[in-house]
Amino acid sequence: MSGKPARARYTEERGEGAPADDRGVARRLFAILDAFTTPTLASSLSLTAIADRAGLPLSTTHRMVAEWVSWGGLTRQDDGRYSLGMRLWEVGVQTxxxxxxxxxxxxxxxxxxxxxxxxxxxxxxxxxxxxxxxxxxxxxxxxxxxxxxxxxxxxxxxxxxxxxxxxxxxxxxxxxxxxxxxxxxxxxxxxxxxxxxxxxxxxxxxxxxxxxxxxxxxxxxxxxxxxxxxxxxxxxxxxxxxxxxxxxxxxxxxxxxxxxxxxxxxxxxxxxxxx
Amino acid sequence: MSGKPARARYTEERGEGAPADDRGVARRLFAILDAFTTPTLASSLSLTAIADRAGLPLSTTHRMVAEWVSWGGLTRQDDGRYSLGMRLWEVGVQTxxxxxxxxxxxxxxxxxxxxxxxxxxxxxxxxxxxxxxxxxxxxxxxxxxxxxxxxxxxxxxxxxxxxxxxxxxxxxxxxxxxxxxxxxxxxxxxxxxxxxxxxxxxxxxxxxxxxxxxxxxxxxxxxxxxxxxxxxxxxxxxxxxxxxxxxxxxxxxxxxxxxxxxxxxxxxxxxxxxx
CATH class of the missing domain: 3.30.450.40 (GAF domain)
Structure with missing residues (x-):
């Protein structure tokens, strides 16, 4: 893609100064959330179903879901499925x-x-x-x-x-x-x-x-x-x-x-x- | 930090296979959202105020806010300040x-x-x-x-x-x-x-x-x-x-x-x- 040496690209693309990468992660995070409302509203989804709806690999889905869970935007249910979390409601109603x-x-x-x-x-x-x-x-x-x-x-x-x-x-x-x-x-x-x-x-x-x-x-x-x-x-x-x-x-x-x-x-x- | 050559670290840490970097971006995105409710509920904030509350550099805040705006989680008001967006409410009420x-x-x-x-x-x-x-x-x-x-x-x-x-x-x-x-x-x-x-x-x-x-x-x-x-x-x-x-x-x-x-x-x- 780029003629720059790997180290230069590496320095640019990671950490605080990496716009392109930030965007990719943000889009993937939002895709996870959108999976619960598109194409139909789902009150809970398995990891596989989230990956399928979000169009993401299972490993990526797994990591992104973990981030949402740690913030409270998703909740892991007793049966292992995931649902939208109360933190999301709490922030959402403040719109x-x-x-x-x-x-x-x-x-x-x-x-x-x-x-x-x-x-x-x-x-x-x-x-x-x-x-x-x-x-x-x-x-x-x-x-x-x-x-x-x-x-x-x-x-x-x-x-x-x-x-x-x-x-x-x-x-x-x-x-x-x-x-x-x-x-x-x-x-x-x-x-x-x-x-x-x-x-x-x-x-x-x-x-x-x-x-x-x-x-x-x-x-x-x-x-x-x-x-x-x-x-x-x-x-x-x-x-x-x-x-x-x-x-x-x-x-x-x-x-x-x-x-x-x-x-x-x-x-x-x-x-x-x-x- | 690591004894690995730069290229190896680069390959591991970017794209689909970069857990550590994903986490950083996710945390920064959530910090942006949390800025609107912590320490006090704010119905709108300037970019500087968001950066201040989130504890992030202005440039990072700028990029992260742009991602939220593109998804609909934040809205840019006519006066240039930002507020929580309707998409967040829409997803939140489905909890x-x-x-x-x-x-x-x-x-x-x-x-x-x-x-x-x-x-x-x-x-x-x-x-x-x-x-x-x-x-x-x-x-x-x-x-x-x-x-x-x-x-x-x-x-x-x-x-x-x-x-x-x-x-x-x-x-x-x-x-x-x-x-x-x-x-x-x-x-x-x-x-x-x-x-x-x-x-x-x-x-x-x-x-x-x-x-x-x-x-x-x-x-x-x-x-x-x-x-x-x-x-x-x-x-x-x-x-x-x-x-x-x-x-x-x-x-x-x-x-x-x-x-x-x-x-x-x-x-x-x-x-x-x-x-």
Whole structure:
């Protein structure tokens, strides 16, 4: 590769001054962690499975896993398999966005949950996905597929449509030019129809979905704004679809979702110009 | 250090087969992350502050931070400072203990919050600390110092005393032989008195604290057991201390905390022998 004598390369590439090598180790360490969430979430994995998912030799995997275990990012279970460790959770929950938004929003989400007794979701835009920051659920709420830390598409969820509606135009263009999966017969996947829908959400300040992601469930979502007026999150309730009026939201639910979104926005410092 | 020629050391120490070097890089990467939580939680840090807290040269810090940013574990803010990134949160919330326990417990915690309108805490034993997994708070609940992902001592918090009471004897011995801080005049710090207190908690199945960690607040905590009967967590409510009966818990609160702990335990598969 290089014409330099071995000793010169050696001196450059090890210890504090070795950028290329650092990068390799860092990438391998991250690949180990990613193995637990990609391609599917795994609550525990054998060493072989980690190596397989990370695309690394078993010996390298063994060493990298040992480093994560010594820090607390992975835990070795009694059965010899590994799982994500509490240290990772402990650091992860300190992420400012997650921590601040969640802390500020939680009392309002609780009020919304109490008044509706339905799933209450809080999500933010992350890349081209809706990332679920919080989910409150009763013992008997309708079954849905969202989970805290999980990602769902923007065009087929209530919070997703709200986040997309208020996103920058280049992000909307990028999203709508990508592949738009049809999860149920009712999922809207036409870019033109979605653009009209996004415009409607911006006018109404609320997104109404029915039977587009999960059969039997409907969603009502509203935007949360920060001090500068920028939409930073969306809140929704997900309810069982009414067999009598599947596309007509319950006015009390709509009122409650709007109130929760306004409450969180006010708590974030937002003052509406019209109020 | 070693008598081997440079080339031999070079071959051993770089690339896939370089355990010692991998370890150094891993330790430096983790030191970068730890800088955000130690000695105090920092929501953002400059590169210099990270280097300072991590005890690393600026150039090394620069490279390691770049690796974290490329993975999403750190985010570079508009002002040039760095904060913990959403990818870390996303992976962290998938930690099985936090995820499963929290998911199962949340509906019961919500019921407890609704019936009491006070702070509701869920904590697990981690090392010799109470680690707070969840906290539900109303808009107007009494001010306390706990936070999700935060740690508090075992001898001066309700959840901590419960976790300590049911911990293995060697852990109790280790904890009581360490230094026991006196946060308020009422904090019990005598190992003998604490042992009597732990025995009382095991008999009563509930811990009652008043004015031992935060002035003006009292706590009621109960153990959560898993399928095998082992205590895996504690739930509490933290209330304003009554000026009339500071050491006498509200019977309705005590009943509600016990019911929540039993509910979560049952959901985890626990069946009491006497029921």
């Amino acid at each position: 400012p966005t997650a921590r601040n938004l969640r802390t500020i929003a939680l009392p309002y989400l609780e009020d919304l949950y109490e008044s509706s007794r339905e799933h209450v979701h809080l999500a933010v835009l992350d890349g081209l996905d809706a990332l679920y920051l919080e989910k409150l659920s009763g013992h008997h709420a309708v079954r849905v597929i969202s989970r805290v830390g999980g990602r769902l598409p923007l065009h087929s969820t209530g919070v997703g449509l709200v986040l997309l509606a208020y996103a920058p135009n280049d992000l909307i263009d990028a999203y709508l030019s990508g592949s738009l999966d049809k999860y149920l017969p009712g999922t809207v996947t036409s870019p033109e129809e979605l653009r009209r829908r996004l415009a409607g959400i911006r006018t109404e300040g609320v997104a109404v979905m029915s039977e587009e992601m999960t059969a039997g469930s409907s969603s009502l979502a509203a935007p949360i704004r920060d001090r500068t007026g920028r939409v930073v999150a969306a809140v929704s309730i997900v309810t069982r679809t009414s067999p009598f009026a599947p596309h007509k939201p319950d006015p009390a639910h709509e009122q409650a979702v709007r109130a929760a979104a306004h409450g969180v926005s006010r708590a974030l410092g937002y003052r509406r110009s019209d109020s | 099985p203990t936090a995820r499963n326990l929290r998911t199962i417990a949340l509906p019961y915690l919500e019921d407890l919050y609704e019936s009491s309108r006070e702070h509701v805490h869920l904590a697990v034993l981690d090392g010799l600390d109470a680690l707070y997994l969840e906290k539900l708070s109303g808009h107007h609940a009494v001010r306390v110092i706990s936070r999700v992902g935060g740690r508090l001592p075992l001898h001066s918090t309700g959840v901590g005393l419960v976790l300590l009471a049911y911990a293995p004897n060697d852990l109790i011995d280790a904890y009581l032989s360490g230094s026991l801080d006196k946060y308020l005049p009422g904090t019990v710090t005598s190992p003998e008195e604490l042992r009597r207190r732990l025995a009382g908690i095991r008999t009563e199945g509930v811990a009652v604290m008043s004015e031992e960690m935060t002035a003006g607040s009292s706590s009621l905590a109960a153990p959560i057991r898993d399928r095998t009967g082992r205590v895996v967590a504690a739930v509490s409510i933290v209330t304003r201390t009554s000026p009339f009966a500071p050491h006498k818990p509200d019977p309705a609160h005590e009943q509600a905390v016990r019911a929540a702990a039993h509910g979560v335990s049952r959901a985890l598969g626990y069946r009491r022998s006497d029921s």
